[in-house]
Amino acid sequence: MAKYFAKVIVMLKKGILDVQGKTVENSLKTLGFDKIADIRIGKHITFEVEANSLDEAKEIANAAVDKLLYNPNIETYTIEVENSTGKL
């Protein structure tokens, strides 16, 4: 068994109003950053996976995300799984 490292980014689906992102965007505009637009705020989740191979680690990590870490009604995600712990 080896240790693998997973990095997941969960974002609200496009088309769903991200009120948090909008509020931050408005604040930045007030501060003079008028070239910044469409701020969206998501979640960055990392975890270790013990597995016999990279493929197995990916399978376990994907299953975990599907089961709990994101809500398909409102969110999408991207995932990366790498060999060396902490280094992507």
Next chain:
Amino acid sequence: MKFAVVVFPGSNCDHDAYYALKHNLGYNVEFLWHKDTSIPKDIDCVVLPGGFSYGDYLRAGAIARFSPIMNEVINFANRGGLVIGICNGFQILTESGLLPGALLKNTSLRFICRDVYIKVNSNNNPFTSLLEKGRVLRIPIAHFEGNYFADEDTLKELEDNDQIVFQYCDEKGNISEMANPNGSLKNIAGIVNKQRNVLGMMPHPERYCDSILGGTDGIWIFNSIANFLNK
């Protein structure tokens, strides 16, 4: 006829619901613990109360949805048992798939705690069986994530099947953007599933079952359930 109120770590309206059912309304009621692995046979209606189960970590209701008791609640609902989820209970029901859609952050990004008016849009279900359509109730809300969202197809299905039970409105029953406290699609405050035995609602009927607390409109919902069960 007997009610059960589920207690999750972080529930904070469990005792309000118990008190309203037992002491205000005189019904039989017992608590169920989130680690329980069965629902007693004599229970007719399960209440998922408001609060902040598991600290609302990850997403409100997402972790409570995997409590041992929730497997039983899902089986109970699939057998036709009545389930009412209030506030965090509504969030748990959408996370568990017993109700469609999801509850997003309020558009104001504020926790809102105040009375609202809701209109009975459908009485073709056990939870509003004593109320006429169009009836306006005054009930408090207290939430940060009550902004109901569903994709277009789901929303159409809710409308086609008459599943939208409550909509935010003004005192006179007008449904408008002004009367929408949290940004919910179509001013949705409560829905039932297609089988009509599971209700989720953001307002707190258990808080308005006693005149000394400022209102009694919540009684209608619990009495409707009792009326349905005693038929």
